[in-house]
Amino acid sequence: MHYASPDILGLLPILDRATAHWKINEKPYPKNGGVVPESPRAAIADARAAIQAPTYEDLKTYLTDTRSDIRELGSKTLVTCLSEQPQLALTFLADIEQGAVSADILDKTLTSGVAWKAEPIAKVSGFLNSSTKALRFAAMAVLRQEYCQSEFIRSEATRMTEDPDWQIKERAYRILDLLQV
Numbered sequence: 444m445h446y447a448s449p450d451i452l453g454l455l456p457i458l459d460r461a462t463a464h465w466k467i468n469e470k471p472y473p474k475n476g477g478v479v480p481e482s483p484r485a486a487i488a489d490a491r492a493a494i495q496a497p498t499y500e501d502l503k504t505y506l507t508d509t510r511s512d513i514r515e516l517g518s519k520t521l522v523t524c525l526s527e528q529p530q531l532a533l534t535f536l537a538d539i540e541q542g543a544v545s546a547d548i549l550d551k552t553l554t555s556g557v558a559w560k561a562e563p564i565a566k567v568s569g570f571l572n573s574s575t576k577a578l579r580f581a582a583m584a585v586l587r588q589e590y591c592q593s594e595f596i597r598s599e600a601t602r603m604t605e606d607p608d609w610q611i612k613e614r615a616y617r618i619l620d621l622l623q624v
Contacts, residue, residue, distance in 0.1 A: 455491065550580070568582070
């Protein structure tokens with residue numbers, strides 16, 4: 444799809460038809476291992492994004508796709524979208540909290556360095572006390588100096604070393620180790 448660029452809007456309906464065709468006709472993605480069937484949907488979605496940025500709703504669809512290449516494209520594109528449209532941050536975080544978007548996407552978004560203002564960062568910081576293990580773990584990505592003060596990072600990471608989940612404990616200790624450097 445080397446011909447896709449913002450000045451070729453006429454290509455969009457063709458790409459949309461191609462996506463619809465392949466969604467119906469591609470071989471199913473294996474659930475318990477096996478060979479992943481080839482599909483051009485990620486390349487088609489990438490070409491479409493080169494012409495017109497996907498909407499947030501499109502990205503949510505990508506993030507829940509059965510194909511990992513589509514989910515990866517959605518994750519990568521989401522970071523760009525959230526950086527360019529910071530007003531979407533609270534919508535994204537509400538979707539994370541409600542489970543409409545997987546918590547690991549929050550982790551990827553924060554570790555990629557998306558620039559958020561105080562309100563979204565405060566919301567993510569609240570997730571550190573969530574009753575949902577995956578959300579607590581993902582929210583730990585906010586415990587970085589580009590998002591929080593060192594005292595807050597130290598306090599939260601220290602508290603989280605007492606978490607019942609071993610992965611959260613381990614990550615908390617790694618965060619504390621990085622603060623020592």
